[in-house]
Amino acid sequence: MAKMAIFYGSTSGITASVATKLHEYFTEEVCDIYSMEEDFMGADQMLEYDYLLFGCSTWGSGEVQNDWRDPIFDMSLEKPDFTGKTIALFGAGDCVTHGEQFVSALGTLYDHFKKLGATIVGQFPLDGYSYEYSFAVRDDKFVGLPIDEVNESDKTSERIAQWLEIIKQHFPNMSLKAA
Ligand SMILES: Cc1cc2nc3c(=O)[nH]c(=O)nc-3n(C[C@H](O)[C@H](O)[C@H](O)COP(=O)(O)O)c2cc1C
Numbered sequence: 001m002a003k004m005a006i007f008y009g010s011t012s013g014i015t016a017s018v019a020t021k022l023h024e025y026f027t028e029e030v031c032d033i034y035s036m037e038e039d040f041m042g043a044d045q046m047l048e049y050d051y052l053l054f055g056c057s058t059w060g061s062g063e064v065q066n067d068w069r070d071p072i073f074d075m076s077l078e079k080p081d082f083t084g085k086t087i088a089l090f091g092a093g094d095c096v097t098h099g100e101q102f103v104s105a106l107g108t109l110y111d112h113f114k115k116l117g118a119t120i121v122g123q124f125p126l127d128g129y130s131y132e133y134s135f136a137v138r139d140d141k142f143v144g145l146p147i148d149e150v151n152e153s154d155k156t157s158e159r160i161a162q163w164l165e166i167i168k169q170h171f172p173n174m175s176l177k178a179a
Pocket residue numbers: 009010011012013014015016057058059060061062063065092093094095098099101102103104149150
């Protein structure tokens with residue numbers, strides 16, 4: 001059975017908790033979970049998997065969460081080949097205080113892994129979100145799942161469930177426990 005992994009970067013724990021929730025939906029035999037801060041060993045570790053979920057919150061003004069910075073820089077030099085890999089993206093942001101760059105880090109990850117040959121799935125509808133600008137919007141959809149625990153925590157569970165329905169079809173060998 002093809003294996004999948006979740007890699008996440010999270011400063012105050014929000015994206016980490018989403019990663020943990022997502023992990024619960026998959027059986028442990030098929031899904032590993034890694035913190036970018038503590039467990040990331042390099043792109044080769046990601047390339048051991050065919051199916052990947054990448055979590056990254058947005059900081060600064062539209063920048064990727066700190067623990068993703070060096071890995072993205074290193075990969076942009078080393079250019080590991082992600083051809084044939086299926087990747088879905090998720091991450092936390094704040095659509096009110098930082099609505100001028102809402103979850104923009106997801107757009108950076110999208111461009112980065114697309115350039116390395118990956119197939120990115122899990123685009124999410126804009127409905128129900130209110131923000132000024134997001135670098136994570138392409139073709140009238142978010143490139144992944146945006147979570148806003150600061151302003152819309154009541155919508156998080158529903159959004160995760162909706163997103164799992166969307167990505168499920170792209171992860172053919174995965175047995176979801178729920179959703
Ligand atoms: C200094 C600062 C800058 C931020 N910049 C952004 C931003 O540009 N875009 C955004 O959507 N959220 C921004 N946020 C909000 C965080 O992404 C949000 O708090 C998120 O839940 C953090 O997730 P994490 O705990 O997984 O890192 C910022 C927060 C702070 C404190």
